[in-house]
Amino acid sequence: MLVQVPGGWNPLLGRLAIDQIPYTNPILAPLFVAVVIGGIILLGLITYYQKWGYLWKEWLTTVDHKKLGVMYIILGLVMLFRGFIDGLMIRTQQVWANGPQSSGVFGAVHGYLTPFHFGQVYSAHGLIMILLAATPLLVGFMNIIVPLQVGARDMAYPYLNALGLWITAAAVALIMISLFVGDFAHNGWFGYAPIFELQYSPGVGVDYWIWTLELTALGTTLGGINLIATIVKMRAPGMTWFRLPIFTWASLSANIIALTSFPALQVALFLVACDRYFGSHFFTAGFGGNLMLYTNLFWLWGHPEVYFVILPAFGMMSEIFPAFSEKPLFGYITMVAASFAIAGVSWLVWLHHFFTMGAGPEVNSFFSVATMLVGIPTGVKVFNWAFTMYRGRITYTAAMLWAIGALFLLLVGGLTGMMLAIPAINYMVHNSVFVIAHFHSMLLVIVYAIFGSVLFWFPKVFGFKLDEFWAKTMFWLFSAGTVLVFVPMYMLGFMGQTRRLDYVFNTAWHPYLVTEEIGIAVYCLSVAAFFVLLYVSIRDRVKNRVGQDAWGTSRSLEWLTHSPVPFYNFAVTPHVNARDELAWRRHNGINEAQPTQYVDIHMPNNTGVAIYIGALTFVLGFALTWRVWWLCLLSLVAIIVLMIVRSWRGDPGYIITAAELEKMEREAMQRQQQVEGHLPHHGGHAVPSGAMAYEGQKVSPLGTPPSSGDHH
Amino acid sequence: MSAHDSPDPSKAVLWDTHHHGHDVISTRSFGYFLYLLSDGMLFATLFAAYGVLSYSHSYFNGPTPADFVHPWYTFTQTVALFLSVLAYGMGMSAVKKGNKAGLMNGLIAAFVLGVIFLGLDIHDMMDLAAHGVTVQTSGGASAFIVLTQVHAAHIFFGLLWILVMMAQVAGKGFTTDTVGRLLSLRMFWHLQAIIWVFVFVFVYLWGYMS
Ligand code: HEM
Numbered sequence: 001m002l003v004q005v006p007g008g009w010n011p012l013l014g015r016l017a018i019d020q021i022p023y024t025n026p027i028l029a030p031l032f033v034a035v036v037i038g039g040i041i042l043l044g045l046i047t048y049y050q051k052w053g054y055l056w057k058e059w060l061t062t063v064d065h066k067k068l069g070v071m072y073i074i075l076g077l078v079m080l081f082r083g084f085i086d087g088l089m090i091r092t093q094q095v096w097a098n099g100p101q102s103s104g105v106f107g108a109v110h111g112y113l114t115p116f117h118f119g120q121v122y123s124a125h126g127l128i129m130i131l132l133a134a135t136p137l138l139v140g141f142m143n144i145i146v147p148l149q150v151g152a153r154d155m156a157y158p159y160l161n162a163l164g165l166w167i168t169a170a171a172v173a174l175i176m177i178s179l180f181v182g183d184f185a186h187n188g189w190f191g192y193a194p195i196f197e198l199q200y201s202p203g204v205g206v207d208y209w210i211w212t213l214e215l216t217a218l219g220t221t222l223g224g225i226n227l228i229a230t231i232v233k234m235r236a237p238g239m240t241w242f243r244l245p246i247f248t249w250a251s252l253s254a255n256i257i258a259l260t261s262f263p264a265l266q267v268a269l270f271l272v273a274c275d276r277y278f279g280s281h282f283f284t285a286g287f288g289g290n291l292m293l294y295t296n297l298f299w300l301w302g303h304p305e306v307y308f309v310i311l312p313a314f315g316m317m318s319e320i321f322p323a324f325s326e327k328p329l330f331g332y333i334t335m336v337a338a339s340f341a342i343a344g345v346s347w348l349v350w351l352h353h354f355f356t357m358g359a360g361p362e363v364n365s366f367f368s369v370a371t372m373l374v375g376i377p378t379g380v381k382v383f384n385w386a387f388t389m390y391r392g393r394i395t396y397t398a399a400m401l402w403a404i405g406a407l408f409l410l411l412v413g414g415l416t417g418m419m420l421a422i423p424a425i426n427y428m429v430h431n432s433v434f435v436i437a438h439f440h441s442m443l444l445v446i447v448y449a450i451f452g453s454v455l456f457w458f459p460k461v462f463g464f465k466l467d468e469f470w471a472k473t474m475f476w477l478f479s480a481g482t483v484l485v486f487v488p489m490y491m492l493g494f495m496g497q498t499r500r501l502d503y504v505f506n507t508a509w510h511p512y513l514v515t516e517e518i519g520i521a522v523y524c525l526s527v528a529a530f531f532v533l534l535y536v537s538i539r540d541r542v543k544n545r546v547g548q549d550a551w552g553t554s555r556s557l558e559w560l561t562h563s564p565v566p567f568y569n570f571a572v573t574p575h576v577n578a579r580d581e582l583a584w585r586r587h588n589g590i591n592e593a594q595p596t597q598y599v600d601i602h603m604p605n606n607t608g609v610a611i612y613i614g615a616l617t618f619v620l621g622f623a624l625t626w627r628v629w630w631l632c633l634l635s636l637v638a639i640i641v642l643m644i645v646r647s648w649r650g651d652p653g654y655i656i657t658a659a660e661l662e663k664m665e666r667e668a669m670q671r672q673q674q675v676e677g678h679l680p681h682h683g684g685h686a687v688p689s690g691a692m693a694y695e696g697q698k699v700s701p702l703g704t705p706p707s708s709g710d711h712h
Numbered sequence: 713m714s715a716h717d718s719p720d721p722s723k724a725v726l727w728d729t730h731h732h733g734h735d736v737i738s739t740r741s742f743g744y745f746l747y748l749l750s751d752g753m754l755f756a757t758l759f760a761a762y763g764v765l766s767y768s769h770s771y772f773n774g775p776t777p778a779d780f781v782h783p784w785y786t787f788t789q790t791v792a793l794f795l796s797v798l799a800y801g802m803g804m805s806a807v808k809k810g811n812k813a814g815l816m817n818g819l820i821a822a823f824v825l826g827v828i829f830l831g832l833d834i835h836d837m838m839d840l841a842a843h844g845v846t847v848q849t850s851g852g853a854s855a856f857i858v859l860t861q862v863h864a865a866h867i868f869f870g871l872l873w874i875l876v877m878m879a880q881v882a883g884k885g886f887t888t889d890t891v892g893r894l895l896s897l898r899m900f901w902h903l904q905a906i907i908w909v910f911v912f913v914f915v916y917l918w919g920y921m922s
């Protein structure tokens with residue numbers, strides 16, 4: 001039943017053999033050494049400082065949504081860095097391997113990467129950036145912020161949340177190990193039939209690609225279920241649907257997309273696996289297979305996926321603009337409607353990724369018009385943000401700069417997307433670097449929104465602000481890099497440079513390629529600025545500590561609890577009275593009011609099961625890739641057994657008594673008062689009420705609550 | 713609207729100390745329902761692939777479903793699965809009365825009938841293979857077999873789950889956990905039966921007639 005693989009195979013090790021380790025590769029071998037040394041140093045340091053217990057108890061077994069979110073974000077940032085290095089390698093190859101005179105090293109005729117290696121680099125770059133950098137970063141933020149914004153103690157299913165993280169981490173581990181054991185796919189991040197068939201890609205690269213994608217799909221589906229259930233089921237009393245913060249709405253719409261579209265990806269990849277493992281003929285050329293079936297199934301997921309990643313980014317921007325314009329968001333209802341309109345239409349446009357398939361004028365026209373329809377709700381959002389800033393009191397914090405940058409990029413990316421949606425234009429520029437520039441503009445919207453959010457929510461999670469100077473430096477460097485790389489890329493697209501070239505024949509393009517390379521150098525500087533930012537901020541953390549409402553102008557519930565957020569989120573569940581609850585409380589002078597009475601709360605226990613299952617899914621993916629059947633079976637059985645054991649044991653949770661809670665709260669309040677002693681501009685009075693949402697409303701502010709009496 | 717439907721701040725309730733958590737079973741069932749949505753999408757995609765791969769050229773001049781499906785044989789599978797769902801349902805109505813033995817009988821019957829379904833399916837597949845219809849035969853045959861066997865895999869894991877639930881109910885009785893899981897399993901089992909209706913109609917009956 002199973003297909004005979006070319007090359008060696010033995011029952012014990014499958015296709016694994018020592019010559020699968022690229023120890024002669026001049027790029028990978030030194031990298032491998034560096035990774036091993038770095039790893040040993042890291043493990044050594046953890047052992048030396050005796051941090052294993054802390055790591056295990058506080059992080060690896062945690063079910064706390066904030067810690068899981070932080071780990072998602074760290075994972076995403078690490079992969080963003082890896083993807084960036086891939087991008088740097090691609091650009092360097094193209095500027096080097098330009099024209100017949102260009103030199104070649106390391107076995108390449110031109111440049112320094114052989115075509116096969118180059119193919120692996122760009123495939124990994126795309127897959128990593130979309131699924132293992134952007135997605136975990138966004139899921140991480142949703143994890144941290146959504147439960148806080150709806151006033152919940154945790155996600156609906158804390159254990160499932162941990163499972164989602166560790167399965168995502170397994171996907172990351174799988175793609176990372178493909179660097180050093182075997183090789184990765186060379187068929188682009190989305191793959192083409194029939195090149196990924198065993199006949200044309202006999203190595204393990206495609207298998208790594210399949211199982212990495214399957215694991216991410218699984219992790220993201222679990223996360224999606226959890227977020228939807230949290231938003232639907234865990235809202236605090238008074239948090240009616242139309243009081244939900246926009247970021248939460250955006251997360252809801254995004255996760256509905258994820259939940260419904262990821263199965264299409266799972267099936268598409270599963271069918272590729274059937275072809276490669278069982279010799280079926282879904283996508284083969286001949287034997288009744290259908291090449292375009294793959295492309296359709298992939299983009300059936302692929303297009304909704306791009307909205308899955310952009311909607312949370314829109315949500316982030318919708319939180320940042322009002323906070324730094326000191327105005328409520330303009331057009332709340334239309335913002336909600338636009339999110340769901342985008343989510344709905346995203347299902348009807350997948351064919352615009354292959355107009356050139358030749359489906360005929362009716363089909364192409366339908367998908368062209370449907371694609372352009374997306375522009376309407378997107379335009380609504382752009383205007384809403386612009387009107388939010390209009391006549392607001394804008395403070396140009398670094399977070400705000402990133403959000404504004406995202407807005408401009410959205411314009412560029414959206415308009416070029418509209419151009420691509422016209423089949424007549426698309427036939428000219430399809431598969432050119434114009435498309436690459438389009439979707440990088442779009443994906444950079446996400447990156448900008450994420451960096452904005454890192455700055456915006458960092459004080460909430462860690463209790464101190466990041467350094468504004470270095471954050472701004474990073475922003476300007478990053479933006480310079482963006483312009484230098486992508487403006488020439490749009491131009492080259494018009495001139496006809498196709499995507500994924502390991503050798504660029506036309507020397508007339510050299511100046512453009514050089515400009516792009518300079519842009520990459522500037523990006524490198526911004527990465528350096530990011531590290532300086534982290535260093536400086538952590539060094540000055542005591543000076544930059546903040547209270548609950550770190551910016552003094554924030555609006556939603558997450559700012560109502562302490563910074564850093566205690567593990568139980570809210571000592572007492574807040575009762576929500578308004579949209580933008582915190583802004584409402586601040587305006588009425590009751591933002592510092594503390595609960596007078598505490599009650600016992602019930603919390604879930606930590607568990608190691610999630611990380612064990614995650615590790616086993618990695619083993620399963622690895623064993624499938626290398627066709628080590630006994631290990632596949634073993635890890636699968638182990639996963640099932642663990643699940644059964646966990647379900648047998650259940651989790652009784654534990655209780656924090658009202659007395660303990662009161663003690664912890666008192667300490668937190670003391671810490672906060674200390675902080676506010678240093679902070680000249682804390683809290684409600686920083687906001688001039690003229691710019692407030694509720695002007696004109698006749699309210700009589702309450703007397704000052706006792707706990708905050710000393711600084712009013 | 714936000715500003716105007718907010719209560720008077722001097723009287724507003726700011727904290728909720730009486731809010732006693734959430735209904736565990738309903739929250740879990742909702743999440744499980746969401747998972748089943750994604751499972752439904754999975755089958756929808758497989759059906760789409762089957763549809764694309766059921767043109768005459770998809771069979772590459774080899775056998776088509778008209779040659780190899782046996783609707784009456786498959787009908788017995790259908791009956792077995794439906795009776796299994798019925799038995800499960802009767803078991804669940806025993807839960808309402810707190811009747812453990814009633815539930816156990818229902819689960820056992822559901823299990824046995826499910827095993828019959830799966831046995832018939834495996835027998836059918838072996839038979840097809842003996843007649844030269846495997847995934848390697850043609851694109852159309854691949855789609856036929858993968859679609860039906862993905863469904864069979866769901867049945868397999870459902871059976872495993874039924875066993876686990878029998879053990880849990882025997883060991884722990886009716887707790888929030890076990891009853892919640894029984895409800896989720898019920899949704900799962902029903903969904904697989906509903907999907908089987910589509911498989912039977914579109915793959916077997918339709919395939920037989922075309
Ligand atoms: C106004 C909305 C948008 C329109 C009209 C639009 C239109 C298009 C079109 C027509 C293509 C196909 C180009 C071709 O291959 O010939 C395309 C490709 C692409 N778009 Fe967009 N797009 C929009 C928004 C987005 C967003 C929000 C994202 C992601 C966040 C995105 C990411 C991509 C990606 C990743 C590809 C190419 C994938 C690949 O070929 O590797 N687009 N877009």
Ligand SMILES: [Cu+2]
Nearest residue numbers: 303306352353
């Ligand atoms: Cu698209």
